[in-house]
Amino acid sequence: MTGMLDMDIIDISTLTHVVPPLATTLAALPALPIAGINWHSVLFLLFAGLACGFAIAVVAADNVVRMALYLVFSLGATAGLFFLAGAEFIGAMQLMIYVGGTLVLLVFGVMLTAQAPLVSIKPSSSDRTLTAVAGASLLSLLLTAAFSVDAWRGPGVGVVPAPSATPLGMALVGVRVDEPPAGTPVGGRVGYMLPFEIVSVHLLVVLVGAAYLARAKRRRTPRPIDALASAMPVETVATAAPVATMAPTGRSAGGAKSALVGGGR
């Protein structure tokens, strides 16, 4: 999704290349106001808009399946944001696990429980009001906090050199190979071997537990084969066959029908 616009067949060029030529072109063509567009930022605006819009749509939608769909789009757009922020691995991770795995699970659950009255359970209007108030106050609080630090407000560098997942991978196995950013105290930089292992085990345990919780507990599980055991052996057929053939017994199609009707809920 993210790569669509900076796609190139023969050459490898990312937006890295864009900026210097852009600057010169900008200087050369002052008449075109659009020439000054920073595509990185525009892409950000696009994905940010998608993410926020679909997030709000999730809140607004009543149908569970649609909610799930909007959520997928919102999370996909978030993945795009991660790509833009130089966290390619996290972005791919987001796509794979969140959007792929989590959401499939969710949709699966939706399907299993998709009875007509349950698809949309409408909240009361008082709930809506209360939620609006709480949401607005929370949002304003968060935004206030976001804008409160001067260092966060300025423009970024905006250049995205091709990142590498190697430092991340090395950190996960316990070795830090990334350069500390300037001003970071050097001591205390540790790898993530232990958390990584803990998370792995946690994930395993959780999956086992989930499978246990949600598994279908069969009360009686005889196979159709078991009928063989209870069937009585009948040795002779020569006499029985014509009688049976002319008048099928009560357990044939007619029997099934009445059983079906009688057993229907």
Place this chain on the structure above:
Amino acid sequence: MAEFLIGLGLPGWVAWSIAALVAAVLLLNVIAGGALVFIWAERKIAARIQDRLGPTRTGGRFGWLQSLADGIKLLAKEDLMPEGADGLLFRLAPYVSFCASFCAFIALPFAFDVVGQRLNVGVFFVVAVLGLEVFGVILAGYASASKWSLFGAMREAAQVVSYEVPLGMCVVVPVMLAGTMDLVTIGEKQAGWMSSWYLFHDPFTFIIFWVYVTCAVASVNRAPFDLAEAESELVAGFHTEYSGLRWSFFFMAEYGSMFLVSGLAAVLFLGGWNGPVPVARLLGFSDGTGESAAYVVRLVGLANLMGKATLGVLFMMWIRWTLPRLRIDQVMTTCLKYCTPIAAVMFAGAMFWQLFLPGGLFPGWGRPAGEIREGWLEGPGGLPAAASPAEDRSSTVTGGDPVERAGLATRSPR
């Protein structure tokens, strides 16, 4: 290309937009055009397998225009929607499927550096995006308001989610051998003779390749794993209620995915764009010999990869017209009881092999993996180090070989 356009005097943003558009159209044609060819091929192959002739008339000989004619018919067909359907989702579903299948092509290299966008996490990206295709199917099944569709969708969901596990494990093995998730690097590390393909790296990769083939067939819903559209059971599964163009989008997505997993198999296991015999290298062509030579090398590579991927697709067709379909519980058994454990064991085996015999089965053959363009490949984004404007930055962030900088000397092959 973009530089070329800029050189013509076009403003940069226009140049970039045009370049991107051209790339997108090219990729789209791989899917759409490929689907046309493959549908025709499938009809002919199926016919030949079944002792028939298949299409013979449309377009003169061999019926080669048959799929185009079908396409036109589909375009002209009325797009029906069942009355109880969820309109939005019903309309959206085919495009979700198609887009997912299409997006994954962005990261698939067709030859050395002939790639939509070279991604550092290319393998990951492809597998992740390919997994999104199932959304379209689920939505289609849900929105169709048909029980058969719902059955198909549920089967698809269960199947694809399960098969992603062994598929991921299979994919990780070449990643581990190459030490990178970058598909271009993975492909380039298999340069040389056929013996340096990862398929022949060690017995474990050989076995895991077949696990991959199984899982790939299952994850793109082809027989004998085409449970989601099993026509003898579910009428047509998730696309029972679809017709016309929307249906054809599902169809294109299916063929696109087939080509994609085959291409991925080619890059990961079958040497990518490197032929069985390094013809170009033997003839003395390489990137260093000049611009035209570089193009020749890429064209040969392109032909190689397309050939391999096409072979993979044909293999799937062959299977489809030969085998009966499995039952859903058997499909799940295949995944959970066979593919996953085998993949896990093979993964561990390949790991140990790599630990003790990193040279593979034929270490003396071809060239040591990635010897020629090693330094160039390992540079950020695969760019020649000198040409990268971001070099300074990257050297502070990721430059050099971080592993070696950390003082962890890699094991040298013994």
Place this chain on the structure above:
Amino acid sequence: MDLESLLPTLLGLAWLLPLASFAVILFAGPRLGDHGKGAAGVATAAIVGSFVLSLMAFISWVAQHPVHAVAHDDHGGAHASADGSHGSPASHDSASSHDSHGSESAHRTVDEGAGHAGPPVSYSGDWYTLYEGGRLRLTIGWYVDALTVLMFVMITFIATCIHVYASGYMHDELHDITDHEVHLADGSHLHRPGRFHRFFQALSLFCFSMLGIVIAGNLAMVFIFWELVGICSWFLIGFYYERKSASNAANKAFIVNRIGDFGMLIGLMALWGALGTLHFADSTGLDGQARPGLFSLVRPPVAGHAQWVPDGMVKFAAAEKVGAVLRSYPQDPRAGVEQVEAKVEDWRDEGYGRWLLLVAGLGIFCGCIGKSAQFPLFVWLPDAMEGPTPVSALVHSATMVAAGVYLVGRFYPVLTPDALLVIAYVGAITLLIAASIALVANDIKRVLAYSTVSQLGYMMLALGVGGWLAGLFHLVTHAFFKSLLFLCSGSVIHACHTNDMRKMGGLAKVMPWTSGTMLVGCLAIIGAGVPFLDIGLSGYYSKDSILAQALLFARENPSHSILFYAVAGGAMLTAFYMFRLWFMTFAGQPRDHHVHEHAHESPPVMTYPLVALSVLAVVAGWTLPGGFGIANLIDQARPAGTGGTELGGLLFRAFTVPAEHASHAHDIHVTASLTAFATAASGVLLAAAMYVWRVIPPAVVATAAKPLYTFLANRWYFDEIYRFLFVLPVLGISRLVSATDTGVIDKFIEGLAWGAKQVAGFDAWLDRTLIDGLVNGTANATWHAGLELKKLQTGQLRQYVMFIALGTVAIFILAGLLLHSSFAG
């Protein structure tokens, strides 16, 4: 690669291949091919692989250590004179001189033969150390010398032949089988699925174990594999375990062997307890310390490889004295230790530890008695013929039973002359008893079984009278021709579906290959050859050297000349019963036409091994002009210090174990070979007279010597004696013990339980009323408190979330207000 590392690699692989085959068949068994048909292929491939590897090892050995005539070159004058210089008078002289300053050894080796001054070329080492701590060191190791290499080749070759043969012989097992010898309760015969793969599974395990004995570098390992071959033998004898006789025979073999192994354990413990090592050769521990092996302890190089009682045994035996010495130095233990070391020589001269050495040697020999079916434990071997014939050929004639002989040979340096004398007598008794029973047996396999026992007696006797080379040489040649004989008999049984020789006869025409090869086998076993030209079949050479050694021994020790007569008489009996067998089976007119009509030559897969083995039965004893021959090869492995004459024993001082190469002296050699020829010829002629020409009808003989015939036909009543002496008492005691257990001990325990139950009842009452009341009261109080508190919980999930959200906002706003921070800018 040098031999040092090449040999263990090759032989180790050859050793492990059958194990791999065993594992494959064990896990994949019935799925290998059609009804497990592939199992034969797997096992055969493994053993062929082993054979090839062994052959490679053999060739590389021979290339590195060319086989020359060392002591066999007895026609050369130089050697004869050398032998003469080591004649008996000189020996006595030096013996007495040694006695005068007898500080070196109790039994000393006087004569160092020309080629035997130093220890033999051998390679030893450890693959894996299982445990090392204190004095105990257990390893998986190897000890490889010429004998080992030869044994490997022999075992793998015979096993190969037998695998091939068995894949034809066991063909019936591929399908469901109706066993006509098993009668079920309803009178029908047992119908069971075939066990083809299981047979080869056991066979592979056996090969692995047998090779393990041979390659073993220490006695512990030998013991492990000793037991493993025992269990394999148990599997294989009891292969048709539905048959009562087969399962009984298997159990018998196993139990009887345990008796012998008990003795072996005693020997092992004596060695380990006193010497702290079970390694044959010197080794280096994980700590880098050199640890002398058994051989160098018992025959230290410093003493010129003469046998003496090792320090450890002396100290062990003189434990009281050692304690006394140590106690006398309470302040300075180190001085005490030094004092002990200084006194060891004195104690040795006083004779401490001699008994221990003897016990160790005889203990190990006990194991060999069991495994090699020597008197009095030989009763299991004839019964073991219940197993399939290939098993009889491989396990119960060529290899496993030879393991006892092999072990005595390997352990030879540690055996004292007394022990050797015991061995010789045991061998002689065995040889005569078994041969006499074989005279009247009618079951073709039983004849061969008793013949095997008898031949094993030969080997033991040979070893006992000092013929180390002769015994082991006979072991090898015997393996070839006895497996040949068994396979031939198997072929006959396969054709006639009966074991009874009385129903056979005249089969030579219908089974030309079998009869021919069996004739070769018979000729080889009786030692047919031309005395003066010195040309004969393999048995000729080995039997000759045994006779020669026995003759020499008899000359040196006239009081033990009975041994020579036993050998000579045994040779005659052998010739008689072997040719009785051949004549009854192949010659003359068919006795049972029904059997004869059905008889047919066996398929090629069975006859090819016969031919291969018969070729070896002919040539195995030959020595090529350059001196290359099995005998010389074995001689390369002669343990250090055992080539010479041993004077006097511990108990029987007045006897001499003569040096072996003395027996190559011309006169002795000629006498021996003439004796051999005469006895063999007379045996053959007698057999021919009785069974071909009918000059002396066998029935007449049987009636004439009715009591003797009955005695022999009943196998000297050994089984009955053993039953009366051992089995019945054990059963009686067991019943008594069982009655005691149920009648007395169980009653007592039940009484105790009743008492405990009463106490517990009281306790329960206390628990319910007092303690439970307390606990319940506490719980009730908590319960009521909880009832009051629960109203705080509304159960509305969304409410909780709302509380959290609003709470967060509130906290931050409050904090901002209170702290006057710059939140809101």
Place this chain on the structure above:
Amino acid sequence: MPDLIEDDPRIIEFDVRTDEMLVNMGPQHPSTHGVLRLVLRTDGEIVSETEPHIGYLHRCAEKIGENLSPRQWIPYTDRLDYLAAMNMNLGWALTVEKLMRHEVGEKARHLRVLISELNRISSHLVGMGAYGLDLGTFSPFLYAFREREKILDLFEEACGARLTYSYITVGGATADLPPGWLQRCEAFLDQFEPIIKEYHALLTTNAIFVKRTAGIGVLSRAMAIDYGCSGPVLRGSGVDQDMRRDGESLYTGMYDGYAFEVAVQKEGRYPRDHSYPTVPSEAVLGDCWHRFFVRMLEVVQSMDLVRQAIDRYAACPEPLSEPLKLFEKLPVGDAYLETEAPKGQMGFYIVGNGTPIPWRVRARSSSFSNLSVTHELCRGCLIADVPAIVGSLDIVMGEIDR
């Protein structure tokens, strides 16, 4: 009868609360063999009830038969089991002959054996191919049809029609075989024989096929008899019953002198005079695999019979007996005769009242009885097993709905 369901041990219950769904399979479903309609009550993928609905192809054939003379009704019998029209013709012709106490000549007898066994092959080929289709493999279907076309060519040559033959008729057959037909038939058999191995490779021994069929839809011996199943369905359950051997003498007399062994598993073994594949270990007697396999065996058996019939037919010197007149008066009385059609025992009943038009005509269809076991077999199976089970019964709706 709800209590019947409650007590049925085969019903599977889950702790998970899932909704049952009524699913309509057919009459236009791809794998319901014509216009059968099955109403499935499913719980997820698991089918708890299957209710077959029939009648979509009802044409009042029996009533029409009461308004036509027996020979006129022959074309209607073609449309009963339209895949085995010759056998339908034969059953009706024999019944009428039984009523009229008419005996056909020796040559006609062998011709009837020849033709009806050939038609049995073609019917089983369809059954086999369509079964592959039900299991999701398309190719065997076309392989089967390729061979069937050759049989149809032979039939076309004999009677002019490719599906509805009306060839065997009361009193013999409408025409004698054209010259050279026997040689072509033999040639066909010779080239067809090795092809059976292909079918075994593609289906019978295919691992997926075995997994899909073995142990699925087990029809016990007792149940098969209770429901009046017949033909390969009955024999697939191990009941040694074949009308060609056990039927009325009028019918079995037709096979006098023919050597054939009923294709049924006896004492755990099928007759082994050909190199059939071995029974897979997962297969249970009476399951879909056995029903399918019995059909495959019967193809070989019929080929044998056709070969024997060719020899005997060629050896008959006399001309083919003439069929009866179109309006021959029927005697007063009734007759019922069952023949062994490819699908099972096909019975016809006729009551004559002295006029050329019968007073009553009834047909007893094997597929009807065979179909009646579906609800028993499908209870507790998966949806994918439903086509597998119904396909293994090899029903033809024309015969059921009549």
Place this chain on the structure above:
Amino acid sequence: MMGLVLATASVASLAPCLATIPLFAVNPFTEPVGVVHYLIVGAVLFTAGIACMTLKRNALGILMGIELVLNGANINFVAFASPYLRAEGAPTLGLDGQVVALFVILLAAAEAAVALAITLNFYNNHATVDVDRADDLKG
């Protein structure tokens, strides 16, 4: 409609910020975006998630709300980790931010699995997914 309400609320709450803070010191069309832009997205996602959790009676809706909340947090982590959203050479969280984001994703997957299983069980026992009826344990 709910969306409208919420959007209005957001804009309303934004207004004072816009008034006091030089937000458009960065022109997002011409200049590279900074951390604060990401933070805004994160805040919106977070709030939407919380709103989802308080509003939806469907248990699955609540699960989706949780996912949104976690994503909002994740965006913040990634934003703080990225050196490209800061001025040249400004200190960032660096790799630590990405790693934490990674763990959050993983734990979210685990959480979703368990929550889904709980929901299924709840459905099995109550035949509904309405969390308002999940008050069996109320006091």
